[in-house]
Amino acid sequence: MDARLEAIRDTVLARNPGEDEFHQAVTEVFESLGPVHDRHPEFLEGAVLERLCEPERQIIFRVPWADDSGRFQINRGFRVEFNSALGPYKGGLRFHPSVNLGIVKFLGFEQIFKNALTGMPIGGGKGGSDFDPRGRSDAEIMRFCQAFMTELYRHIGEYTDVPAGDIGVGGREIGYLFGQYKRITNRYESGVLTGKGISWGGSLVRPEATGFGTVIFAEEMLKTRGLSFDGQRVVVSGSGNVAINAIAKAQALGATVVACSDSSGYIVDEAGIDVGLLRQIKEVERGRLKDYEARRPNVTYVDGGSVWDVDATVALPCATQNELDGGAAARLVRNGLLAVGEGANMPSTRDAVAVFQDAGILFGPGKAANAGGVATSALEMQQNASRDSWSFAHTEGRLTEIMVGIHDRCAATADEYGDPGNYVLGANIGGFVKVADAMLAQGLI
Ligand code: NDP
Numbered sequence: 001m002d003a004r005l006e007a008i009r010d011t012v013l014a015r016n017p018g019e020d021e022f023h024q025a026v027t028e029v030f031e032s033l034g035p036v037h038d039r040h041p042e043f044l045e046g047a048v049l050e051r052l053c054e055p056e057r058q059i060i061f062r063v064p065w066a067d068d069s070g071r072f073q074i075n076r077g078f079r080v081e082f083n084s085a086l087g088p089y090k091g092g093l094r095f096h097p098s099v100n101l102g103i104v105k106f107l108g109f110e111q112i113f114k115n116a117l118t119g120m121p122i123g124g125g126k127g128g129s130d131f132d133p134r135g136r137s138d139a140e141i142m143r144f145c146q147a148f149m150t151e152l153y154r155h156i157g158e159y160t161d162v163p164a165g166d167i168g169v170g171g172r173e174i175g176y177l178f179g180q181y182k183r184i185t186n187r188y189e190s191g192v193l194t195g196k197g198i199s200w201g202g203s204l205v206r207p208e209a210t211g212f213g214t215v216i217f218a219e220e221m222l223k224t225r226g227l228s229f230d231g232q233r234v235v236v237s238g239s240g241n242v243a244i245n246a247i248a249k250a251q252a253l254g255a256t257v258v259a260c261s262d263s264s265g266y267i268v269d270e271a272g273i274d275v276g277l278l279r280q281i282k283e284v285e286r287g288r289l290k291d292y293e294a295r296r297p298n299v300t301y302v303d304g305g306s307v308w309d310v311d312a313t314v315a316l317p318c319a320t321q322n323e324l325d326g327g328a329a330a331r332l333v334r335n336g337l338l339a340v341g342e343g344a345n346m347p348s349t350r351d352a353v354a355v356f357q358d359a360g361i362l363f364g365p366g367k368a369a370n371a372g373g374v375a376t377s378a379l380e381m382q383q384n385a386s387r388d389s390w391s392f393a394h395t396e397g398r399l400t401e402i403m404v405g406i407h408d409r410c411a412a413t414a415d416e417y418g419d420p421g422n423y424v425l426g427a428n429i430g431g432f433v434k435v436a437d438a439m440l441a442q443g444l445i
């Protein structure tokens with residue numbers, strides 16, 4: 001790492017002890033930015049990096065709620081409003097027991113650059129809670145969402161901060177959150193949340209957008225080598241919103257997706273995953289992946305283990321951070337891997353990224369490859385602002401244009417900085433320069 005940047009990075013780490021994932025995300029971005037600072041000394045003079053690493057606002061709050069047995073439960077809520085140079089803070093809410101400030105800050109930090117890459121007018125933020133939705137009744141989920149919004153509402157707004165979903169937060173939760181926001185504020189402010197239901201201000205394609213976008217991005221990478229998804233053998237991790245829609249899109253483009261996972265285990269279905277059955281189990285029944293085995297012939301369910309033990313030509317990690325390590329990366333590379341598209345945020349460890357890059361694997365980092373979700377959230381905001389709703393075909397067309405545009409800008413930036421094919425460099429520099437220019441233009445704030 002460039003020595004000037006390393007000194008700033010070390011201060012950031014010392015000021016934020018114990019936030020391992022935030023440290024990882026900051027380090028990974030800084031490693032790309034040395035050459036930019038050679039060309040743009042004004043970024044150093046303007047203390048852009050120091051400002052960028054300090055969130056504009058960090059909110060931590062108590063979320064008290066009553067479970068079905070009447071017992072009082074206390075969770076912790078977070079919203080980190082990281083950077084508003086390009087627009088209102090924008091980013092999802094994660095409900096998972098592993099959520100803490102360091103996780104929210106890593107996600108919010110990544111979101112700044114991702115949102116810049118989309119070309120849409122959105123800043124970066126993230127939030128969530130250590131609430132564990134697993135095993136909770138629908139009524140408990142509703143009461144939790146209402147309690148969460150009872151504090152969050154005062155910090156958000158269509159021009160201020162616009163949350164959406166992430167792990168553990170989908171259409172059902174956004175509905176409860178929106179209802180409570182409306183009740184407290186007495187405003188039907190559609191643009192305050194994205195991922196809403198289609199009949200009440202949501203956008204077509206938003207549910208599919210992250211998974212679809214990841215596959216579109218990976219397809220563009222494959223094209224640079226004269227390849228496509230057609231005929232590829234694909235492994236996807238996770239079986240939530242991003243994973244399911246990545247599976248659907250990859251198969252629509254002619255690939256066979258042979259495996260996917262949840263936090264308990266993984267399935268191998270050599271005939272290609274039946275997306276309809278997977279949606280029924282995960283989205284309708286809210287069941288476990290193990291249920292898939294009994295309902296389809298010739299399927300193996302592996303309890304525990306790693307889905308990355310299954311060979312693939314294309315790997316799409318779509319579950320969570322640091323789920324694919326250096327050992328798994330090396331094994332995939334030895335067994336014929338061509339490309340990786342990160343549907344999740346920071347799913348590959350730094351060792352894994354190094355293995356992929358050293359082997360010349362096409363590697364699409366999350367902040368570029370999974371930007372289709374937030375980009376379509378921005379399209380939802382656009383429809384809300386104009387009180388309009390677009391067709392599926394039109395919205396999918398916009399998503400495709402945006403993903404191809406992100407791919408091409410990352411590739412062109414990597415070329416410009418002398419490292420062709422390095423999408424990590426392209427994404428980090430491309431996102432950073434846009435935000436840095438806007439920050440300098442807006443003065444010392
Ligand atoms: P979901 O909650 O819909 O699904 C998450 C999936 O990942 C589930 O299959 C879950 O398994 C698995 N998973 C979660 N945590 C872990 C863990 N610690 N270990 C193993 N498996 C785990 O979330 P999404 O699909 O929305 O999100 C997946 C990833 O995509 C996240 O990294 C998220 O930040 C990222 N992302 C999401 C976007 C969106 O629009 N939703 C946009 C861009 C990125 P189980 O059910 O067993 O917990």
Ligand code: 2IT
Nearest residue numbers: 091092164166373374377
């Ligand atoms: O990580 C992400 O980009 C998201 N969870 C989606 C954020 C959004 O505002 O749609």
